[in-house]
Structure formats: structure tokens, C-alpha cells
Amino acid sequence: MAKVNDGDKMELHVWKGDWGLPSIDPNSLSVLAYCKFSGVPVDVKVTGNPYRSPTGELPSLRHNDVSETDVNTIFTYLRKQNWGSDFELSAKQSADVLAFSAMLEEKLLPALLHLWWIDGKTYVDFTRPWYNKIMPFPLNFFLPGRKQKAASLRVFLTKGGENINNSDVEAKIYKEAKECLNLLSYKLADKEYMFGQQPSSLDALVFGYLAPILKAPLPSNQLQNHLRQCDNLCNLVNKILLRFFPLSKAEIEEKQKKEEEARKAGVTPEDTEFPHKRRNMVLAAIFAGTAMVGYAFMSGLIQLRMADFQQQEEFPGQQKNTNNSADSSNSPKPPDFSASGFDPMFEERSNEGE
Amino acid sequence: MAGDMSSSPLVVDAFQAEIGASEPWPVDVCLYQQYAAEQITFPDYAHCLSVKTFLYMCGLDFRVEQKTNAEEMSPSGKVPFIHVGAFLVSELDPIIAFVNARGFNLVSDMSDTERSEMRAYMSMIESILVNAELYLAWLDETVSTEITKPRYGCPYPWPLSWMLPLRKQKDVRARLSSNGWKDKTIEQVCEEVRTCCQALSERLDEQPYFFGDNPTELDALVFGHLYTLLTTSLPEGPFAEIVQKFPNLAAFCKRIDEKFFKQEEN
Structure with missing residues (x-):
């Protein structure tokens, strides 16, 4: 040639x-x-x-x-x-x-x-x-x-x-x-x-x-x-x-290793076909759980109480609102988290100013 | 007239082999095709000619019936088809199987290797020449508008004579696009035809037939297609010139024409 x-x-x-x-x-x-x-x-x-x-x-x-x-x-x-x-x-x-x-x-x-x-x-x-x-x-x-x-x-x-x-x-x-x-x-x-x-x-x-x-x-x-x-x-x-098309050395070793592992563990062909079955199941469960909790949180089925006790003592009216949080999501006046809970320092200071 | 045979036109040859073997070749065998002078398109004409040549080579009698709707009458939707006793068989391969089952065999003394080579060359004709003919007849702008479509639509009244060729052209285009022929240029198609003829010419060499001194199915198929390419006059006919460049193929066509067709006429 x-x-x-x-x-x-x-x-x-x-x-x-x-x-x-x-x-x-x-x-x-x-x-x-x-x-x-x-x-x-x-x-x-x-x-x-x-x-x-x-x-x-x-x-x-x-x-x-x-x-x-x-x-x-x-x-x-x-x-x-x-x-x-x-x-x-x-x-x-x-x-x-x-x-x-x-x-x-x-x-x-x-x-x-x-x-x-x-x-x-x-x-x-x-x-x-x-x-x-x-x-x-x-x-x-x-x-x-x-x-x-x-x-x-x-x-x-x-x-x-x-x-x-x-x-x-x-x-x-x-x-x-x-x-x-x-x-x-x-x-x-x-x-x-x-x-x-x-x-x-x-x-x-x-x-x-x-x-x-x-x-x-x-x-x-x-x-x-x-x-x-x-x-x-x-x-x-x-x-x-x-x-x-002879297998390269690495390929032969890999193949042998795989076969040996399979023999040791006595795994079924299904296991070798899907090697990360357990891991994938756990990941899927975590993902599904996160998604469910996220949805529940977004739609207001669960609400986190952010205000601490000090605040609640100073503003008893608000405390009533947060206590009824489960059904308050539908009430015309939503709980005022942003004003009361997230920046207590600011709230206190403004009160002092008054 | 298709009767119960039309339900599965392709798988009949299995049981035909059993029924057919004992019966002799009947007298009133008919081969159906479209009108040769006015209507038939040249790819179909090539198929019909191959089948006729094969039947002549086997020494079988038949008469040709020309029908405008031969395509619709055929059990597989393609011409030609033969009507033998209670059977309708269409296209070359099933007809060969049917005729063999009746005890007429052109290749009985061939070795297995030769038979496999013969089938391989027959596949080559199907995959190159048939596609090239369809390409030239239906996809080439000049040939399809000037020759193929007017001929295909000629037996029908006005709106049909315009619609049916268009539908047929669409079908052919879909078929050629599925196997990649639609995207070829006419030069590439000519190149394919040239390689095909080159291979046939090498194989034929100086022998009278492709496998020695006796005709085979391959000879019938090759003659049907090459003779059609040589004799059809088209506004753009690069194929005839290509075939002419191989003197042994042209001589082969002439020889078969004289031996099987001129004799029949006399």
C-alpha cells in the first residue's frame, strides 16, 4: 500500500x-x-x-x-x-x-x-x-x-x-x-x-x-x-x-475489575446497569421534599415566625396577628412581617424617637 | 379482479410454491402495464421490459394488456404485474420466485457463490439505476415538466391530469429524500450511474451473458434498464451517453434485443 x-x-x-x-x-x-x-x-x-x-x-x-x-x-x-x-x-x-x-x-x-x-x-x-x-x-x-x-x-x-x-x-x-x-x-x-x-x-x-x-x-x-x-x-x-480492535490495557483492567466486583457482591445485572440507584433515590427524595416544602411555604400553608419575644411584648397587637397566622393569610390585613420582625433594632430606635 | 390475493401481495409466494409446482403454465397469461406509446413513464417502462425479458428467457408465453389504470390494478401499486390462473403477482422479484416455483429456473446449475454475486448485482441495479431513473424522470425540472408529467396525466380529464402527476411527483420526492438521493446534484447522479455501468462492464467482460453462456435474471434486469436508458429520447439525456461509453454493455443490449425480441416479432 x-x-x-x-x-x-x-x-x-x-x-x-x-x-x-x-x-x-x-x-x-x-x-x-x-x-x-x-x-x-x-x-x-x-x-x-x-x-x-x-x-x-x-x-x-x-x-x-x-x-x-x-x-x-x-x-x-x-x-x-x-x-x-x-x-x-x-x-x-x-x-x-x-x-x-x-x-x-x-x-x-x-x-x-x-x-x-x-x-x-x-x-x-x-x-x-x-x-x-x-x-x-x-x-x-x-x-x-x-x-x-x-x-x-x-x-x-x-x-x-x-x-x-x-x-x-x-x-x-x-x-x-x-x-x-x-x-x-x-x-x-x-x-x-x-x-x-x-x-x-x-x-x-x-x-x-x-x-x-x-x-x-x-x-x-x-x-x-x-x-x-x-x-x-x-x-x-x-x-x-x-x-x-484489541482492548487497551486500561480497558481490560477495567473490565476485569467490573467482573470481579460483580462476582464479589453478587449483584444482579440490574444493579450494574444502574450503578447509582441508591444515591439517585435519596437525591430524588430530597428534591421532592424540598419542592413540597417550598410550595407550602410560598402559598402560605406554613409560615415562619420571625419576631422574637421582646418584640411581642412591646407590640401585643401584632402578636395576636402572628398567632393566628394559619388562617390570617386569607384575612384582608396580612401580618406585617417586614415592619415588625425583620429589623427590630430599627423599630426600637424609631419608637425612641417618638 | 384482485380478489382475495390483494390482501397480502408480498407473502403469497410461500404457499404459491406448494400450489403452483404441480400446475403447468397456463395459456392465457397476461402482463399488465400502461400504454407504452403515450402514457408509461420510463422508469416504469424499464421495469416492464425487465419482466418481459425474463419471461421470454424462460420461454414462457404471455400477452401484454395495456390499461390506463394498470398501476391501480396492481396488488402492490407498481407495474408490471402478471395474471396467471388465480394469481396476481407484481414486480420482478416476486415474479421470479413465482416462476421458479412453477419449475422454470434459469439458475439451477449455478454455484452458491455465483448466485450470491448475481443477487448482489441485482441489488446494485435497484439501488443505483432505479433511483437515478426516478431522479431524472421526476426531480429534474426540464424532464419532469416536458415529458414525465404530461405523459403520466394524459389519460385523465383536465383537473386530474394536472393533480395526479403532482401527487406522484410528491411521492417520488418523499421516497428519494428518505434515502438521500433528493439532495444529489445531476452530476452526482451521473457519477453514480457511471460507476454502476463501470462495475457491470467489468463483470460482463467479453462473455455473452453475465454468468457465462446462459442468460440469468440479472441479464433480464440489466437489459430492461440499460435498453430503456439507451433508447428513450429525452430533452436532457446524459444517461444514454454514459451507457454508450461502455461498448460491451451496448453490444449486450443489442444482442438480447435481437435474440429475444426480434424473434418474438417474427
Whole structure:
């Protein structure tokens, strides 16, 4: 592979990862894998905020003053900079790469979008909470909804039709996706990578689409069950994960520590999922209590008696008022705190003056 | 006429495989499409041509019925669809599955790898050429106002001939915006078509068909789209020039045209 060192670093913004994956987004994963395959000296910035990237979308690559967003344009850009994993492919194999990447987009992507964003239970219980967690505060209220809308338009407008109802579309896209997995499995057969010993951009794309299916603990995942039966595809994904995305030492230690702790305490998975459960409950109780007391105070249900005894002796009339404070809030003449209670010194002095 | 088949047009092929296998190909098979000379838009024409080519390749007899409302008659809302005995099947993929279930198979002696490559190239046509055709027909200002909309609205009286094309254009625009094609410029679309043709040309090489000496579904699909692009005369037709730049693809179209269509006419 020819390499040109430009001297300045490329910056790649990708979605955050989880479950042992460097990112959970298929496009981000594909770009990451492609960079690893061809050894691009890229500075990876993991984020949950798409507006951090120059174009407002993820993944995005910045190099000098150029920003690219789409997977294919990023690949093309890198290829133009002489970074690529496809230079050893024949013309026919390059044509195959194009054809299979079109098949992934046409047959597998709709099912993937449906699985994550449109399947009601998964979206409510899994996808939305996950994105809520990683996105910064104001964005997490509207971005998951917007992503869901885009996904559902994509699936139903390109795969549906006037006379087709949604359950038919669903049956169709999952059937196509499973067929697509079979076809990929045939294509891979028992080779190391799709085109022999060297990984290509097609392997990067396949890895990007399949890794989340295989690793994400979705509540229901018919594609995962199907993919598990295609042994060679599972092996390909695991091989790429092991070889190109090894966990760093810190990550391994952290993982081990976590596992050990979990074993010692015998905690349930629920506890590890919400580590600060007790603290959050206490905070919530304190907050609710404060709010209730505050409201009661503001609306006059509780009133604090500020005047001290001296004052009360000197102004017996006022004392009567403060004693009846509970029902005096509705009386036409409210208790005169500001004059009597808050500045007794001033009151005394003015009395002397008289 | 859709009968009980219209309730789930996409999932029928599972049980059709069981019922259909024993029956022979009936005599009165009909393929429905819009009027080819006056009405049909060229993306639809490409689909119809692909299906016709596929049926000819299988050696199956059928007659073409032209109806102004073929789109509304179709169980999936898209042309073409075929009427075989008690069944209505629309679009290329379900028709291929249906015909295979009847025992006519073009790809029975292909290996699994070849079959998966064939499906991949078919997906590429769907994801690039089909979208590019829709883009040129409905989103390009000149082509849509001068050609597509007048043709689409021609069978209807005045207010409808104006409203229905607009509604269709809106649908196509929504579809292309959902998959990102709407924001492309015409140059980018041409570039996509060029890469697609490049890939097809590499794959075809000097062979008579994409997978050796026998025609496959892919040949039918590619012919349907490329022949349409080559022969449709449009006020702005950059696609024909692009296809012409690949001599083996142009020769391929000519060969299939002569073999399957000129013979049928004689």
C-alpha cells in the first residue's frame, strides 16, 4: 500500500461504543475498520453529540479543511489520499465490492433500521434509553425521535407501496435481510476475508453491519439468531474485532475489575446497569421534599415566625396577628412581617424617637 | 379482479410454491402495464421490459394488456404485474420466485457463490439505476415538466391530469429524500450511474451473458434498464451517453434485443 505522509492528522468523529464494540453505529464501525485495515493515522474522537462534528452528522472525517460525512465519500476521499485496502483487488473484484455494498444497503439496512428504531418494544426499552444516556442534555430530548422518524420514512417509503400494509413490509424486509445474510455467507465461504487473505473495504462494510447485530443485547433479535447460524460470518466479525480492535490495557483492567466486583457482591445485572440507584433515590427524595416544602411555604400553608419575644411584648397587637397566622393569610390585613420582625433594632430606635 | 390475493401481495409466494409446482403454465397469461406509446413513464417502462425479458428467457408465453389504470390494478401499486390462473403477482422479484416455483429456473446449475454475486448485482441495479431513473424522470425540472408529467396525466380529464402527476411527483420526492438521493446534484447522479455501468462492464467482460453462456435474471434486469436508458429520447439525456461509453454493455443490449425480441416479432 502506497503511503503519503501529509504530516497533519486526520480527525474522525464516531458514535460511542458499547458491549465490546468500538462504536455501535454501522457506518462509524465501517469507517473505523477501513482506517484500521489500511493503517490511516487517524485521530478517533468518540462522541455522543453529532453536532460536535463539523458537518453535524456522524461519522465524519476532517482532514486539513475538508470534511466528509457519508461512508462512501469517506472511502473515496481516503482512496484519493492513497490510503486504501482495495489497491490489490482486480477490476472485477472492485465491481463485486460495489455490488455487495449495494446489496447491504438495499437488503440488510432496512431490517437493521426496523430492528433498532421501528420495533416498538426495542425502541422504547432499549434504543431510546441508550441514546438518551450518551447524548448530552438538550439533544437527547429530540434527536432520538428525529432519528426514528428518518428510519421509518426510509423503510416504509422505499420498501412499502400504496396497497401494502406495515406488517407485510416487515415480513418482506426481514425475509430479504435473512436471505442477504445467507448470500454473504456463500460469498465468504471458508476464506479468511471476502477476497482472500487481505481485508478489503467490503469486509469493513460487512463488519459494520453485522457487529451490532451480533453484539447488541436487544430484547428481541431475530436477525441475531439467524446470523449465529452462519458460522463463517460470526467468525469474520470476531476475528476483525480481535485483530484490529484489541482492548487497551486500561480497558481490560477495567473490565476485569467490573467482573470481579460483580462476582464479589453478587449483584444482579440490574444493579450494574444502574450503578447509582441508591444515591439517585435519596437525591430524588430530597428534591421532592424540598419542592413540597417550598410550595407550602410560598402559598402560605406554613409560615415562619420571625419576631422574637421582646418584640411581642412591646407590640401585643401584632402578636395576636402572628398567632393566628394559619388562617390570617386569607384575612384582608396580612401580618406585617417586614415592619415588625425583620429589623427590630430599627423599630426600637424609631419608637425612641417618638 | 384482485380478489382475495390483494390482501397480502408480498407473502403469497410461500404457499404459491406448494400450489403452483404441480400446475403447468397456463395459456392465457397476461402482463399488465400502461400504454407504452403515450402514457408509461420510463422508469416504469424499464421495469416492464425487465419482466418481459425474463419471461421470454424462460420461454414462457404471455400477452401484454395495456390499461390506463394498470398501476391501480396492481396488488402492490407498481407495474408490471402478471395474471396467471388465480394469481396476481407484481414486480420482478416476486415474479421470479413465482416462476421458479412453477419449475422454470434459469439458475439451477449455478454455484452458491455465483448466485450470491448475481443477487448482489441485482441489488446494485435497484439501488443505483432505479433511483437515478426516478431522479431524472421526476426531480429534474426540464424532464419532469416536458415529458414525465404530461405523459403520466394524459389519460385523465383536465383537473386530474394536472393533480395526479403532482401527487406522484410528491411521492417520488418523499421516497428519494428518505434515502438521500433528493439532495444529489445531476452530476452526482451521473457519477453514480457511471460507476454502476463501470462495475457491470467489468463483470460482463467479453462473455455473452453475465454468468457465462446462459442468460440469468440479472441479464433480464440489466437489459430492461440499460435498453430503456439507451433508447428513450429525452430533452436532457446524459444517461444514454454514459451507457454508450461502455461498448460491451451496448453490444449486450443489442444482442438480447435481437435474440429475444426480434424473434418474438417474427
